[in-house]
Amino acid sequence: MAAKEKYAEPTYLECGFGELEYKVIAPQICCRCGTCEALCPRIEHKNDKPALVNYDPLCGLCFAYCPRTFLDMSEMESELFGRTRNANDEPLGIFTKAVSAQSRARQDKAQDGGVATALLVHALESGAIDCAVVTARDDEWRTVARVATTADEIKDAAGTKYTISNSVFALKDAMESGYQKIGFVGTPCQIQALRKVQLLKEPYEVGQKRIALLVGLFCMENFDYNELMDGLVKGRFGLNPKDVARFEIKKGMFRAIDKAGKAHEVKIEETDAYTFKGCGPCFDFASELADISVGSVGSSDGWSTVLTRTNLGERLYASALAAGVVQEKAISEKGLALAKRLAGNKALRFESKSQEMNLSGILR
Numbered sequence: 001m002a003a004k005e006k007y008a009e010p011t012y013l014e015c016g017f018g019e020l021e022y023k024v025i026a027p028q029i030c031c032r033c034g035t036c037e038a039l040c041p042r043i044e045h046k047n048d049k050p051a052l053v054n055y056d057p058l059c060g061l062c063f064a065y066c067p068r069t070f071l072d073m074s075e076m077e078s079e080l081f082g083r084t085r086n087a088n089d090e091p092l093g094i095f096t097k098a099v100s101a102q103s104r105a106r107q108d109k110a111q112d113g114g115v116a117t118a119l120l121v122h123a124l125e126s127g128a129i130d131c132a133v134v135t136a137r138d139d140e141w142r143t144v145a146r147v148a149t150t151a152d153e154i155k156d157a158a159g160t161k162y163t164i165s166n167s168v169f170a171l172k173d174a175m176e177s178g179y180q181k182i183g184f185v186g187t188p189c190q191i192q193a194l195r196k197v198q199l200l201k202e203p204y205e206v207g208q209k210r211i212a213l214l215v216g217l218f219c220m221e222n223f224d225y226n227e228l229m230d231g232l233v234k235g236r237f238g239l240n241p242k243d244v245a246r247f248e249i250k251k252g253m254f255r256a257i258d259k260a261g262k263a264h265e266v267k268i269e270e271t272d273a274y275t276f277k278g279c280g281p282c283f284d285f286a287s288e289l290a291d292i293s294v295g296s297v298g299s300s301d302g303w304s305t306v307l308t309r310t311n312l313g314e315r316l317y318a319s320a321l322a323a324g325v326v327q328e329k330a331i332s333e334k335g336l337a338l339a340k341r342l343a344g345n346k347a348l349r350f351e352s353k354s355q356e357m358n359l360s361g362i363l364r
């Protein structure tokens with residue numbers, strides 16, 4: 001056998017959890033999205049990470065759908081949008097409309113305009129989805145991913161939890177409960193994973209046709225729960241997480257607002273120590289593969305920046321607007337430029353991180 005053949009990399013179908021462990025989990029590029037745990041009955045979430053709990057037939061499913069293994073953005077964009085982005089002037093990915101929007105029934109819990117919640121509720125009530133996988137929290141701000149089947153359950157999950165969550169894992173519950181049109185809201189890595197599941201022509205039948213809607217969030221980075229709560233919230237702010245009413249990142253500051261209304265804050269650069277390591281090798285700021293993306297940057301307080309991307313995302317947003325569920329105003333040029341700049345910065349950070357960690361070949 002020629003040396004090249006002998007030492008050739010295995011194809012992903014010959015890979016198993018061992019390959020995922022070696023290339024993704026051990027080097028700490030796993031983003032803990034929960035996709036492998038949701039789709040493979042032999043993988044569970046143990047000690048805060050995916051763990052193999054049963055015989056591994058080396059099927060390759062976990063490796064194929066992991067957002068940290070090969071991710072051919074051009075292929076995915078062509079499938080989704082019928083074209084690839086212009087690398088020079090589309091740092092936010094491909095979108096058809098950018099606007100500032102706000103839910104007309106915006107609740108206090110909403111992070112910004114409450115648009116993510118309003119769109120999911122509208123999708124549920126109009127029959128576009130029959131459940132939504134959302135990320136709620138307990139009273140100490142630990143994330144709790146769940147399958148919401150009523151408007152109230154979706155509303156209960158409003159608000160940003162700035163900590164890593166294996167939210168895709170709840171897809172397993174949704175599938176096992178028999179839901180046929182599953183909506184999902186989450187961070188760019190979670191959206192990448194679910195879009196891979198939907199679009200890649202893999203030999204697995206995991207219920208991909210039941211993923212009906214992907215609402216993506218903007219995300220520069222996320223934090224490790226223990227590091228953030230112990231290091232910053234308890235350590236520097238002297239606060240019990242139970243006493244925090246809201247977290248926010250605004251104008252370069254990371255802020256915890258306590259239940260008495262007092263703001264405790266540090267410059268965002270000072271939160272580097274609490275950043276989740278697996279966020280380093282991520283290039284996607286604006287959930288570029290979502291049907292519709294929602295973020296804070298670019299819009300004024302109490303409003304969300306919305307990017308419609310796919311036909312489905314466009315139709316859902318137009319329907320919510322027509323039904324008076326959301327209201328909109330033009331996004332300022334300055335606001336959109338800022339969002340583009342942040343997206344470009346994240347892509348640059350990815351380039352240097354992937355060189356530093358020698359990740360070429362495994363990520364896009």
Ligand SMILES: Cc1cc2nc3c(=O)[nH]c(=O)nc-3n(C[C@H](O)[C@H](O)[C@H](O)COP(=O)(O)OP(=O)(O)OC[C@H]3O[C@@H](n4cnc5c(N)ncnc54)[C@H](O)[C@@H]3O)c2cc1C
Pocket residue numbers: 109110111112113114115116117118133134135136143157158159160161162163164165167185186187217218219220221222223249294295296297298304305
């Ligand atoms: C970790 C993180 C980092 C972010 N960083 C940025 C940023 O750098 N710049 C920016 O402009 N916007 C960022 N966002 C998005 C922003 O905080 C809001 O989520 C977004 O503007 C939507 O606001 P809304 O009022 O429409 O959402 P809401 O109506 O309040 O709904 C928020 C939704 O987010 C989901 N969610 C909350 N926490 C998580 C989580 N940890 N993982 C997955 N889903 C979650 C909930 O299920 C809920 O449905 C970030 C969001 C997250 C989760």
